[in-house]
Amino acid sequence: MPELSGPILVVGTGLLGTSVGLAARRAGIEVYLSDVNREHIRTASGLGAGVEHHGEPVQLVVVAVPPDHLGEAIIEALRSTEGVVTDVGSIKSQPLGEVRAAAPELVSRYVGSHPMAGSERSGPLAASASLFEGRPWAVTARPDTSPEDRSLVMALVEMCGAVAIELGPEEHDEAVARTSHLPHLMASLVAGRLAGAPGDHLALSGQGVRDVTRIAAGDPALWQQIISANRAAVLSLLDEVAGRLSDLRGAVADPSRTALGELLAEGVAGTRAIPGKHGGPTRPTQSIFVAVPDHPGELARLFADAGEIGVNIEDVHIDHDPGRPVGQVELVVEQARAGHLADSLSDRDWAVRE
Amino acid sequence: MPELSGPILVVGTGLLGTSVGLAARRAGIEVYLSDVNREHIRTASGLGAGVEHHGEPVQLVVVAVPPDHLGEAIIEALRSTEGVVTDVGSIKSQPLGEVRAAAPELVSRYVGSHPMAGSERSGPLAASASLFEGRPWAVTARPDTSPEDRSLVMALVEMCGAVAIELGPEEHDEAVARTSHLPHLMASLVAGRLAGAPGDHLALSGQGVRDVTRIAAGDPALWQQIISANRAAVLSLLDEVAGRLSDLRGAVADPSRTALGELLAEGVAGTRAIPGKHGGPTRPTQSIFVAVPDHPGELARLFADAGEIGVNIEDVHIDHDPGRPVGQVELVVEQARAGHLADSLSDRDWAVRE
Numbered sequence: 001m002p003e004l005s006g007p008i009l010v011v012g013t014g015l016l017g018t019s020v021g022l023a024a025r026r027a028g029i030e031v032y033l034s035d036v037n038r039e040h041i042r043t044a045s046g047l048g049a050g051v052e053h054h055g056e057p058v059q060l061v062v063v064a065v066p067p068d069h070l071g072e073a074i075i076e077a078l079r080s081t082e083g084v085v086t087d088v089g090s091i092k093s094q095p096l097g098e099v100r101a102a103a104p105e106l107v108s109r110y111v112g113s114h115p116m117a118g119s120e121r122s123g124p125l126a127a128s129a130s131l132f133e134g135r136p137w138a139v140t141a142r143p144d145t146s147p148e149d150r151s152l153v154m155a156l157v158e159m160c161g162a163v164a165i166e167l168g169p170e171e172h173d174e175a176v177a178r179t180s181h182l183p184h185l186m187a188s189l190v191a192g193r194l195a196g197a198p199g200d201h202l203a204l205s206g207q208g209v210r211d212v213t214r215i216a217a218g219d220p221a222l223w224q225q226i227i228s229a230n231r232a233a234v235l236s237l238l239d240e241v242a243g244r245l246s247d248l249r250g251a252v253a254d255p256s257r258t259a260l261g262e263l264l265a266e267g268v269a270g271t272r273a274i275p276g277k278h279g280g281p282t283r284p285t286q287s288i289f290v291a292v293p294d295h296p297g298e299l300a301r302l303f304a305d306a307g308e309i310g311v312n313i314e315d316v317h318i319d320h321d322p323g324r325p326v327g328q329v330e331l332v333v334e335q336a337r338a339g340h341l342a343d344s345l346s347d348r349d350w351a352v353r354e
Numbered sequence: 355m356p357e358l359s360g361p362i363l364v365v366g367t368g369l370l371g372t373s374v375g376l377a378a379r380r381a382g383i384e385v386y387l388s389d390v391n392r393e394h395i396r397t398a399s400g401l402g403a404g405v406e407h408h409g410e411p412v413q414l415v416v417v418a419v420p421p422d423h424l425g426e427a428i429i430e431a432l433r434s435t436e437g438v439v440t441d442v443g444s445i446k447s448q449p450l451g452e453v454r455a456a457a458p459e460l461v462s463r464y465v466g467s468h469p470m471a472g473s474e475r476s477g478p479l480a481a482s483a484s485l486f487e488g489r490p491w492a493v494t495a496r497p498d499t500s501p502e503d504r505s506l507v508m509a510l511v512e513m514c515g516a517v518a519i520e521l522g523p524e525e526h527d528e529a530v531a532r533t534s535h536l537p538h539l540m541a542s543l544v545a546g547r548l549a550g551a552p553g554d555h556l557a558l559s560g561q562g563v564r565d566v567t568r569i570a571a572g573d574p575a576l577w578q579q580i581i582s583a584n585r586a587a588v589l590s591l592l593d594e595v596a597g598r599l600s601d602l603r604g605a606v607a608d609p610s611r612t613a614l615g616e617l618l619a620e621g622v623a624g625t626r627a628i629p630g631k632h633g634g635p636t637r638p639t640q641s642i643f644v645a646v647p648d649h650p651g652e653l654a655r656l657f658a659d660a661g662e663i664g665v666n667i668e669d670v671h672i673d674h675d676p677g678r679p680v681g682q683v684e685l686v687v688e689q690a691r692a693g694h695l696a697d698s699l700s701d702r703d704w705a706v707r708e
Contacts, residue, residue, distance in 0.1 A: 116560045128707030130645045133682065136558050165557045175555035183544050183566040185606075188621025189598055190540050193532055193591065195623040201529035203519045204490050205628045206470045208569040212537040215562040217625040220618035224611050231606060237547065238603050244543055245599060249592050252539075252585060257578050264574035267542025269549040271571040274559045291484045299670075300654075300661025307654025316653075316670045328487065353482030 004155035006030040009058040009081065011073055013037075013044035016088045016115065017064030018127035021049030023160045026129045032056060044124040055080075060152055063087035067225040071098030078106040084149045085110045086156065090176065091229040092140045092169035111153045112140040112169055114176070115162055122219070130161070137162035138176075140169040177233035182241065184215050184223060185234070191216040207317065285314055286338035288331045291351040302329065305348050311341040358509035360384045363412040363435065365427055367391075367398035370442045370469065371418030372481035375403030377514045380483045386410060398478040409434075414506055417441035421579040425452030432460040438503045439464045440510065444530065445583040446494045446523035465507045466494040466523055468530070469516055476573070484515070491516035492530075494523040531587035536595065538569050538577060539588070545570040561671065639668055640692035642685045645705040656683065659702050665695040 006029035010017045013035045021031045021044060031050030035041045041052050061077040063070065063085065070089045075098065077085045089095060092112045099107050115137040137157045141150040157164040167175060191213040194202060227234055244263070251259035292298050306313055315332035333341055338354060345352045360383035364371045367389045375385045375398060385404030389395045395406050415431040417424065417439065424443045429452065431439045443449060446466045453461050469491040491511045495504040511518040521529060545567040548556060581588055598617070605613035646652050660667055669686035687695055692708060699706045 116558055126708060128643070128705070130682075130705045131643075131707065133645050135682075136560075138558060165554055167554055167558075171555070172558075175551075175558050178547055178551055178555060179559045179563045182547060183563040185602060186540050186544050187562075187566050188618055188624075189595055189602065190537050191622070191624030192598060192617065192620040193536060193594065193624065194627045195620055197529075197532055197627065199629070200519060200521055201525070201532060202627055202629055204470055204492060204521075204526075204529050205533045206490075208541075209533045209537040210628060211565040211568050212541050213621070213625050213628070214565050216618075216621035218622075220615050220622060223618050224615045227606060227614065228609075228611055234606055235603065238599065238606065240547065241543055242596070242599055242603065244546060245592065245596055248539060248543065249589065249596065252581060252588055252592065255582075257582050260581065261574050261578045263546065264542055264570075264577050266546040266549055267567070267570035268545070268572075268574060270542075270545030270547065271567050273548045273551065273556055274564060274567070275553070275556055289482070291487055297661035297664075299667055300657040300659075303654040303657035305654075307651035310651075313653055328484075351482075351484050353484065354480065 004029065004152055004159060005059060007032055007056065007058045008050075008156075009034065009053055009061045009077070009083065010044075010050060011035070011061060011063045011077055012065035013040040013049065013124050014064060014066075015118065015122050015124070015126045015131070017062065018044040018047065018049045018124040019117075019129065019131035020062050020064065020088070020156075020160065022047065022127055022129035023132065025049060027159050029159070032058060040124050044127070047124060047127065049124070049127065057081065058083045060156065061085045062156070063089070065089075066222065067091060067094075067229045070095040070229075071102075074099055074110055075102050075106075078103055078109055083109075084152050086113045086153045088113060088115055090114060090180075090226045092138075092172045094229045096140075096142075096169050108144050108146065109149065111142075111145050111149050112172075113153055113157065114138040114140070114172065115157075115160070116180075117162070122222075132157075132160035132162040135162045136165050138165050138167055138172050140167055140172050142169065173230050173233045177230055177237050181227055181230055181234050182237045184218065185227065185238070186241070187213050187216040284335040285332050286335040286354065288333060288338055288342050288345070289353050290329045290331065290345060292329045299329070302345075302350065305345060305350070306331065306341065309341055309344040311337045311344075358383065358506055358513060359413060361386055361410065361412045362404075362510075363388065363407055363415045363431070363437065364398075364404060365389070365415060365417045365431055366419035367394040367403065367478050368418060368420075369472065369476050369478070369480045369485070371416065372398040372401065372403045372478040373471075373483065373485035374416050374418065374442070374510075374514065376401065376481055376483035377486065379403060381513050383513070386412060394478055398481070401478060401481065403478070403481065411435065412437045414510065415439045416510070417443070419443075420576065421445060421448075421583045424449040424583075425456075428453055428464055429456050429460075432457055432463055437463075438506050440467045440507045442467060442469055444468060444534075444580045446492075446526045448583045450494075450496075450523050462498050462500065463503065465496075465499050465503050466526075467507055467511065468492040468494070468526065469511075469514070470534075471516070476576075486511075486514035486516040489516045490519050492519050492521055492526050494521055494526050496523065527584050527587045531584055531591050535581050535584055535588050536591045538572065539581065539592070540595070541567050541570040638689040639686050640689040640708065642687060642692055642696050642699070643707045644683045644685065644699060646683045653683070656699075656704065659699060659704070660685065660695065663695055663698040665691045665698075 009032045010021045032053035033050045034053045063073045065073045117135040317330040363386045364375045378385045386407035387404045388407045417427045419427045471489040671684040
């Protein structure tokens, strides 16, 4: 297995590219940076992500440009360097197709990848060496990829602290259409029904609708590129959803309600299909609700108490409550530990309910 | 304004009814309980929510039974007592219609209401006097409701620590179709597309799809009742969504992408329409990301540090990360305070990025 010894060239010093540079520098690897925007190179360089590239030879190129420019940037990297070329783009088939068409003799040196990490902010200033810590990172090697080239990209994933998931390029695009692009579009459709609704109707909004619509706040210009670049897989899922929506309409209209119950049960099964934390099987969890005054230090006191009690908190939700200076904090913990946590917090005078 | 002096009769001692009983007892008000399930009465009574009802006269009846039985239970309460009758059901027009049809001479004593509170758990054991703290609580008085009867229900809302939102019954049903029932059904449709997907596809699931689908895990038997009882409003919204889905399909297929950008922008506008915490205008917030080792006490240490730094945390998300013992914790804070928090946490050796 070839060692990732560097140098690495990062093409595109936005959030993802700069974060890769920072992670590589943290690992002691030499990093060169390039970007159409010289200002971004200076910023990324100032943050310690590497130095400007002037044609030096490199072992690995990481292309981190927006979806619309992926194909051309990968081809340019294959032509101008002799290193293995990977990218961190959200879609994998379309850039591969472009490389195959424009530079079939170079395509074997290209191994696509896609870290499932991001931020509502963009640009090098939002970057961090720890952006990828613990995140899934798809690696889309192909039958014609050499074991050495594949291993080099796997080593990049490991260096960034991420978890490699190996999939074919088309398979990857189908997977993200289902787990990312469709959810984004449906969140957008639901959110779109809120724009323009009367304020006293929206006042009834609870945590549910906030959760369902949260990702719809993402940058339309970026998502427009991502979804267009994965058009075929997204359209096929939209057709599937349109069919189920029509079934759903019939089920809601049907006095018998059996079909509606089946559709709702399908949804329950779907939520259970999402893998649990740490990639393992989902551990049964339970929620504890605690009333917490909404001023600095109170959450700290709650978590300090939970920490002393020695129960690991799997997840936290804070309820957005209108008009009251008290928040409901939901602590999600392993089921077997929930009773102990609830009792112990009550003993410490927290208003708890399970 | 009439004082809520009690006694109160709670009909249906599940999660909501028992919680109302506990809140009333906390306020020193006498509470009677009734339920078709005697076991539930004993449990609720044992929790301190009141005592079993044996026909004693009451000032106010709170009907807290499942949607399918609301109408009949409200009619029975109007016939068997002389008090004002309210209910805590998820839909308001259908039970009102049943009361009007069966007991037109008694309908003026009925004032519907609907607290936006619940839990993934049900039954009296999940109840809490603080369940309604800070939650919106719709009160659906009508033109023929007397000011005294309306005030009594408003006093109940206040006693429970909730925030009254006054709407007409039909208006309420339209509002919850939009802010609750449609999001639930769409979450269910998205989740339904995950059931049966290959495991290595689902391994790419990030926080986005988890958020979008979370509420789809709710009890199908209950949601089937809720949605069926609000059939007209839900069907009208489903038709609206089907139309927009068809527009969306066209927009994704269209190489120009302008229409797709517009649909995504409509979603962004919708997320901004949801009122902020405390019912006021949305304050600008910003997220800080902190890498936190996944064992007891580390979150506590983070929150203790944030508390000492004196920045109020508006919301928290913990990233479910596969395969790694480190979590990314997202702290959402007021924008103006984000820089100070990030710098101060870094000074305390946390791996932070904004």
